[in-house]
Amino acid sequence: MTTSTPRTDVVSLTEHPHSQVLVIGGGINGAATFRELALQGVDVTLIERSDYISGASAASSHMIHGGIRYLENGEFRLVREAVQERNRLLKTAPHYVKPLQTTIPIFSTFSGVAAAPLRFLTHKQSSTTERGALLIKVGLILYDSFSRDGGSVPRHQFHGRRKSLADQPALNPDLKYTATYYDAAMVNPERLGLDVLLDGVAAGGRSANYVEAVGSVDGGVLVRDRVTGDEFVLTADVIVNTSGPWTDLTNDALGAPTKFMGGTKGSHIVLDNPELFAATKGRELFFENDDGRIVLIYPIKGRVLVGTTDMDADPRDPMIETDDDTEYFFNLVSHVFPDVAVDRSQIVFTYAGIRPLPRHDDEAPGFVSRDYRIEKGSFGGSPLLSLVGGKWTTFRALGEHMTNEVLAILKRERTASTTTLSIGGGAGFPTTEPTRNAWIHANAVGVSRSCVAELLTRYGTRATKFISAIAGTEDAALKTTALYTTAELDHLVRTESVVHLDDVLLRRTDLAFTGAVTAAMIEELADVVGASLGWTGEQRAAEVAATRETLTTLHGQVFADEPSVVTQ
Numbered sequence: 001m002t003t004s005t006p007r008t009d010v011v012s013l014t015e016h017p018h019s020q021v022l023v024i025g026g027g028i029n030g031a032a033t034f035r036e037l038a039l040q041g042v043d044v045t046l047i048e049r050s051d052y053i054s055g056a057s058a059a060s061s062h063m064i065h066g067g068i069r070y071l072e073n074g075e076f077r078l079v080r081e082a083v084q085e086r087n088r089l090l091k092t093a094p095h096y097v098k099p100l101q102t103t104i105p106i107f108s109t110f111s112g113v114a115a116a117p118l119r120f121l122t123h124k125q126s127s128t129t130e131r132g133a134l135l136i137k138v139g140l141i142l143y144d145s146f147s148r149d150g151g152s153v154p155r156h157q158f159h160g161r162r163k164s165l166a167d168q169p170a171l172n173p174d175l176k177y178t179a180t181y182y183d184a185a186m187v188n189p190e191r192l193g194l195d196v197l198l199d200g201v202a203a204g205g206r207s208a209n210y211v212e213a214v215g216s217v218d219g220g221v222l223v224r225d226r227v228t229g230d231e232f233v234l235t236a237d238v239i240v241n242t243s244g245p246w247t248d249l250t251n252d253a254l255g256a257p258t259k260f261m262g263g264t265k266g267s268h269i270v271l272d273n274p275e276l277f278a279a280t281k282g283r284e285l286f287f288e289n290d291d292g293r294i295v296l297i298y299p300i301k302g303r304v305l306v307g308t309t310d311m312d313a314d315p316r317d318p319m320i321e322t323d324d325d326t327e328y329f330f331n332l333v334s335h336v337f338p339d340v341a342v343d344r345s346q347i348v349f350t351y352a353g354i355r356p357l358p359r360h361d362d363e364a365p366g367f368v369s370r371d372y373r374i375e376k377g378s379f380g381g382s383p384l385l386s387l388v389g390g391k392w393t394t395f396r397a398l399g400e401h402m403t404n405e406v407l408a409i410l411k412r413e414r415t416a417s418t419t420t421l422s423i424g425g426g427a428g429f430p431t432t433e434p435t436r437n438a439w440i441h442a443n444a445v446g447v448s449r450s451c452v453a454e455l456l457t458r459y460g461t462r463a464t465k466f467i468s469a470i471a472g473t474e475d476a477a478l479k480t481t482a483l484y485t486t487a488e489l490d491h492l493v494r495t496e497s498v499v500h501l502d503d504v505l506l507r508r509t510d511l512a513f514t515g516a517v518t519a520a521m522i523e524e525l526a527d528v529v530g531a532s533l534g535w536t537g538e539q540r541a542a543e544v545a546a547t548r549e550t551l552t553t554l555h556g557q558v559f560a561d562e563p564s565v566v567t568q
Helices: 008-015 028-039 055-059 068-073 076-092 116-122 133-145 161-167 189-202 244-253 274-280 323-336 392-410 433-443 449-470 486-495 501-508 519-533 537-555
Strands: 018-024 044-048 097-106 157-160 177-186 206-209 211-217 220-225 231-241 264-271 284-288 294-300 303-307 347-354 372-379 382-389
Touching: 008 206, 008 231, 018 028, 018 392, 028 044, 028 189, 028 392, 044 189, 044 211, 044 231, 055 189, 055 244, 055 347, 068 076, 068 133, 076 097, 076 177, 076 392, 097 133, 133 157, 133 177, 157 161, 161 177, 189 206, 189 449, 189 501, 211 244, 231 244, 231 392, 244 382, 264 323, 274 294, 274 303, 294 323, 303 323, 323 347, 347 537, 372 392, 382 392, 433 449, 449 486, 486 501, 486 519, 501 519, 501 537, 519 537
Parallel strands: 018 044, 018 231, 044 206, 097 284, 231 382
Antiparallel strands: 097 177, 157 177, 211 220, 220 231, 264 303, 264 347, 284 294, 294 303, 372 382
């Protein structure tokens, strides 16, 4: 599809085709590397074949966590780093990262003790997979030992059956114990990732989404604008491949074939089930199913997120949550909350993605390392650094490590640290009720206090730019939802590299995730987004059709012939 309005991001790339560093892949790890490099004053360009923070980065479990189970794999370095990064993100991104109380229901005392050493040494799945209270207790003591950071989160607690059921009466009465500890919730991962990227742009980096690396020409990277079909060449002193599960495919396209990756599929469903939401008491339920897979039940945004699966997958295939996945999730919900009814009519959103795990051959998926490494190669005479692995929690540290490798190649010194640097709208974000009220009062100029409060929740302190853009227009709410105005969406589209309609529904907002999207909303948003981007009638119709197809086939949404109006 050709847009009527030229994309300034792409124009910038064609006018400056050479940079010191070219980052290929705009998921969270690519965005973090881009930000880190830009903050060092490096001339850096990032391209992403789809939308920013899509692909694997958009299929997360919405958690920032140290990974207690990684201890069983012996990945102590990763757990230590992940816990440290979790604690940092609670401080540097408080607008999107919040403390999350997590409870593990435990149904045995000694189960798994005999098999644990074998799993630790061989990473093979054993016949006894459930971890009992003793193993979990040992794991949580170790986990707490990594969390000594001035009390960022409380230490774990263990409770017996009686106290556990008194606290959460809907839990399975067959349990023997519960263990409760804290990690962190990532309430809006796509927006957090976008903040990381925008920090890099503000520091002088150039980026463009929907631009794909398709080949090589005379030592340069041949790229294609997937909106217009135009091709051009980018060159750089260093190439960084952060395309996640597609790293090998990207290297193949560049003529530098590799076999680094071996991802696994993770699926989730989102339920509108008030009884289940209430049963969680605001906590994530995190436990091991009897097949050895880790699963979660997680209250978020008035809905309940249930996941995840862990099965080998091919990155060339579309990742779709299946009927079998749904049945699996319903069975595990019934195991934890046997008296809470769940059915398919309550599903408002589904999604699946592929984890960027290293090649693991015959190793059980659940035991594949979640750590990351940087592989060094070459492309057209320039160094080529390929990222293998990586997870949301450690994105900042990963970007720091990748940047250190690049700086060494460029023979440059680090000039800035991001260890305590706030991310995007986390800068100056009010974290107490008095400071929040004061911030809202100070910024309620031309906009109501309730609107300012909503914008602060959505964008952190970046809300000030939205407030200026919509002042005096907040009464012009959309007809299909009172959650947004035309002015807010117009500002979002014009300043956040929106290219397609589903960029708005899936990544710039949480309308699809919460099940708020209707056929009428798609039509109305197409008018708003189309007006901002200069779409023709034909382009608008194509975007509506493509969005409906994406939401239906990839996200389990069903649209009635007579669209309803959202009232939430």
